Amino acid sequence: MHRLEATKLIISQLGDEPVVANLGPTTDELWHAGHRDRNFYTFGSMGLCSSNALGMALSIPDKVISLDGDGSLLMNMGTIATIGQEQPKNLIVVVWDNEEWGQTGHQTSHTGRGTDLEQVAKACNIPHTASVNTLEDLDQVFQEAMKNDGPWFIVAKIEEEEYLPLSPNEPEMTLYRFRTSFVGQELPSH
Template sequence: MIRHDLLKTLIPVISDQLVVCNIGAPSQELHSLDDQPTNFYMLGTMGLASSIGFGLALAQDKPVISIDGDGSVLTNLATLSTIANNPRDNFILLIVDNGSYGSTGDQPTYAGRRTSLAAVARACGCETVIEVAAEDTPQALADALAAKRMTVIVSKCDSGNVQVPVITMNPITIRERFMAAVAE
């Protein structure tokens, strides 16, 4: 199962949640599958979806799901230490680990080789870390939301992209409508 198909299976679980989605192809895929005001699409800043989502979880009490990629998490490993040392039970980090930099041509990441992001998250001090196959991700995410406990989910899926339109919405519009959804 590739990331697009994984995201499609997550829609029933995430469509009414605050979601901060990773840069590039993941944001474009989520936007094409289920555009919601509660989705914050990263159009820049590789590696910061987890940090921005975590900051949002610190600032308010609604559940927040950050959908990040293995390549992006590898560019900002410090986010895992920050998350571990400041736990917020309204935060879930979903790492879509396809072993590649999907937005730039599927070049392999080290997560596709010897580096285990689940082991890294545990070593940083994250207490609830789950590694699942792509097809088991919707249930793992639903369980994490129900548990109301900070959770890092590493979802192992295949590399590959689906051609979807770019997001033409202005970044300011994305921000404003997301902020309005957070305030509701």
């Protein structure tokens, strides 16, 4: 399975739900797959994709989707433990697991040497987990995740293909556009 086709599949199942994308090709391919005001593209902030998504999920009632990367999540595995502690019912984490730090030169990551992030999520009390290798299996589990309470943690094994051109995203504009998309929406107070 390739990340671009898998990203398109996920976007096709969404309405206005926020999607937070890992830095690099995941962000670029989300933009190419279908730009939306509720796409939160990240830049430079390696390891913080699912942390950002967790914060959003705790702040709004809608489902929030994190499109993370194996290398980034490995660098900030504490996020998985915090998700397990907080148990946000509306959070879906998808890890694009290409078993490498792709963007910096395709160095093999721990998942290419046996580390199993789904097992880490299970050990952190995340109740709904899966590992998928095909688009069909991702389709099925993602539909289930959209219909049922989470938190969900889905490891999607992917194969790299040629990178697409960089997406024209400035962090300040992403923040402005994303925040503005919530103007007028009643959000629960904390």
